[in-house]
Amino acid sequence: MPAPNFDVIVSLAKRRGFVFPSSEIYGGMAGFWDYGPLGVELKNNIKAAWWRHMVTLRDDVVGIDAAIIMNPRVWEASGHVAGFSDPMVDCRNCKLRFREDDLKGPPSEIACPSCGTRGSLTEARQFNLMFATHVGPVAEDASVAYLRPETAQAMFVQFDNVATSMRRKLPFGIAQIGRSFRNEITPGNFIFRLREFEQMEMEFFVHPRDEDEWFTRWVDERHRWWTDVLGIGAERLRLRPHDPDELSHYSRQTTDIEYQFPIGWSELEGIADRTDFDLRAHAAASGKRLEIFDDASGEHLVPFVIEPAMGVDRAVLTVLVDGYAEEQLATEKRVVLRIRPSLAPVKAAVLPLLRNRPELVERARRLTADLKPLVSAQYDDTASIGKLYRRQDEIGTPFCVTVDVESLDDGAATIRERDSMTQERVSMDLVPQRIADLVAGRTAWEGVPREAPAP
Ligand code: ATP
Numbered sequence: 001m002p003a004p005n006f007d008v009i010v011s012l013a014k015r016r017g018f019v020f021p022s023s024e025i026y027g028g029m030a031g032f033w034d035y036g037p038l039g040v041e042l043k044n045n046i047k048a049a050w051w052r053h054m055v056t057l058r059d060d061v062v063g064i065d066a067a068i069i070m071n072p073r074v075w076e077a078s079g080h081v082a083g084f085s086d087p088m089v090d091c092r093n094c095k096l097r098f099r100e101d102d103l104k105g106p107p108s109e110i111a112c113p114s115c116g117t118r119g120s121l122t123e124a125r126q127f128n129l130m131f132a133t134h135v136g137p138v139a140e141d142a143s144v145a146y147l148r149p150e151t152a153q154a155m156f157v158q159f160d161n162v163a164t165s166m167r168r169k170l171p172f173g174i175a176q177i178g179r180s181f182r183n184e185i186t187p188g189n190f191i192f193r194l195r196e197f198e199q200m201e202m203e204f205f206v207h208p209r210d211e212d213e214w215f216t217r218w219v220d221e222r223h224r225w226w227t228d229v230l231g232i233g234a235e236r237l238r239l240r241p242h243d244p245d246e247l248s249h250y251s252r253q254t255t256d257i258e259y260q261f262p263i264g265w266s267e268l269e270g271i272a273d274r275t276d277f278d279l280r281a282h283a284a285a286s287g288k289r290l291e292i293f294d295d296a297s298g299e300h301l302v303p304f305v306i307e308p309a310m311g312v313d314r315a316v317l318t319v320l321v322d323g324y325a326e327e328q329l330a331t332e333k334r335v336v337l338r339i340r341p342s343l344a345p346v347k348a349a350v351l352p353l354l355r356n357r358p359e360l361v362e363r364a365r366r367l368t369a370d371l372k373p374l375v376s377a378q379y380d381d382t383a384s385i386g387k388l389y390r391r392q393d394e395i396g397t398p399f400c401v402t403v404d405v406e407s408l409d410d411g412a413a414t415i416r417e418r419d420s421m422t423q424e425r426v427s428m429d430l431v432p433q434r435i436a437d438l439v440a441g442r443t444a445w446e447g448v449p450r451e452a453p454a455p
Contacts, residue, residue, distance in 0.1 A: 003236070004324045005262050006190050012335070013320065016395050018042065019191060031187030031195030038395055039316070041345035041376065043198075046315050047177050049229050049342065050200045054175050061173035061202060062166055066154030068179055069135065069145050074153050077285035078278060079249055080130060084149055088127040088185050093117040099185045100124040129182045131195075147181035152307060155203040156278040159290055163205075170292060170303055171214065173204035177312070189263055191313040198312035205303035207294060208276070211252075214306045215273045219255050222271055222308045226257060230315065231340040232322050236260040250277040257310075259318050268318060269310035276302045319343060323396060337396030338419055341439040344396045347375035348435045351388045353404040355381035364403040367413065367428055371401075374436040393418055399435050403428075417445045 013019040018039035022032035035043055055063045075081050087100040089107045094115035103110060107121035131147040134140075148154075155162075155174040162174050177200045187193045206214045223239060226232045242254040250272075257269040279302050283290040291300040323339040341347060348371050352364040364379060371377035378397075380388055385402065392400050400416045407413050413431055416423045422445075426434055437443040444450035 001325055003260065003262050003321050009317070009320050009324065010190050012324070012394065013039065018320070031184055031193070033191050033194065038345040042319065042343060043312060043316050045343045045345070046230070046319065047200065047312060050225075051175070051177065053225055053229060054200075054202055060171060061175050061204070062162060062168075063175045064154065064158060064162065065178065066151070066158065066176060068148050069133070070148060070154065070157070072145050073285060074157055074282075075130065075146050077281045078153050079281070080146075080149060081128070083249060084130055085126040085128045086185055087124040089124050090122045091115060091117065091120045092122065093120040097185055102186065127185060129184065131181045131183050149182050150180050150309070151176045151178045151199045151201045152203060152309065153278070155201070156282055156290075159205070159279060160288065163292055168292075170294060171204060171206040171210065173202050175200070175202040191317050192261070192263075192266065194313055199309060200312055201307060201309040203274075204306045205292070206306060208301070208304045211273060211275070211304045211306070215253060215271065218306050218308050219271045222269060223257055226268070230319060230343070232259070232318055236322065238265065240265070248272065250274050259322075261321060268314050269308060272307045272309065274305040274307050276304050278305065279303065334390055334393055336393040336418060339396040341398040344398055345376065346378045346392070346395060346397045347439045348377040348399045348401055349388070349392045349397050350377060350379050350401045350403065351385060352381050353385060353402055357405070359408055360403055360405065363407060363428070367401065367403065367431060371432045371435065374432050375439050389416070399438065401431055401435075417448060420445065420447050422447065
């Protein structure tokens, strides 16, 4: 099935409680979206999968959680105050603003893409994408600070604290998950380009001679994470090395991981070779030595940095788009989110077949309570069983458990698997462990490829 259009995903996301327009009752706000009850679970699961693979399971990466507002000198040294900008043109007629590189021709010759007026576009001006604010009670020049446009700089300015307190030797990495802010000129495509978003970035510090080897290794590892951990179809993913003229000012080589969305191939993650640019810039601006002792050569050196940097919101979007399927069943059509059980917001839904039988309801509620300590579980009796299945399929719940009249006699319930729709009768005492094992990939459901258990 071809990838669904964004409007299909936007509508599902809203209808089922994944993502809502920010401040919607006031008309929303461009570039800002809110995660609803299911969206926050999905997003948390993606973040947990990243943290587990990048930090918990490794012994060469540690994490931090830094403040969003940093000393503004950070952004002067990093080059963001001077250079983090896009060329922008305004339409004098309709007042809308465009990125010059989105226009199909020079501003003086073409018509405004929105109102169509010729000759109405201004010359391009550089527009800094950082949000400025004031710290303290007085809004004066001296109090200007910025909301961080990337999480990476905290890893550079805390390099020495982390290396020293954690007694690190090269190579080692510092990882962080957190909010970033960019005053994007043209936000859009749902949660693809936001003004407030979340990033997961890791700065891996290596001996300069090992730069190329580690760059290649991280490109491979990160690609594998998207396919093997997030379960994204490899045929819709590609690696795209940057041309020399599109490299950022700090980068010697960069490869993007791109996904084939309905809007075309688009960046999910960039793996950048940042050399020693940032550490040297901060050392020069702060007057501090940002070096590490290298046992092999017996000298202090400024390490090089390989950085895998991705957007959490783009991962959420990719999981939704890639997992979305419409299937024609014998008598009806169903929408199903075929996402990894480990990512699904709800792992098990317990559904009593008859909601007007108190003993059934009571038994189903007890089963839900037994499931909850092991996996996220939900009790639902608000519709007919067919409707309940459809609702759970649409939010990607891998297992539904129905409690029926027979359950009261034989103490068993029926587990139904989302993708195959096959069923299995299991003693209710064993249901929680069975589902926990299936979700964790410790056992397989017949006919359904098993999610690789974490190494
Ligand atoms: P783009 O070219 O799409 O503007 P970028 O190359 O500027 O992105 P980076 O600075 O490399 O992006 O940031 C690393 C990651 O952060 C990106 O791969 C993307 O997943 C995410 N990201 C960057 N900008 C945004 C945004 N405005 N909204 C959502 N995610 C973003």
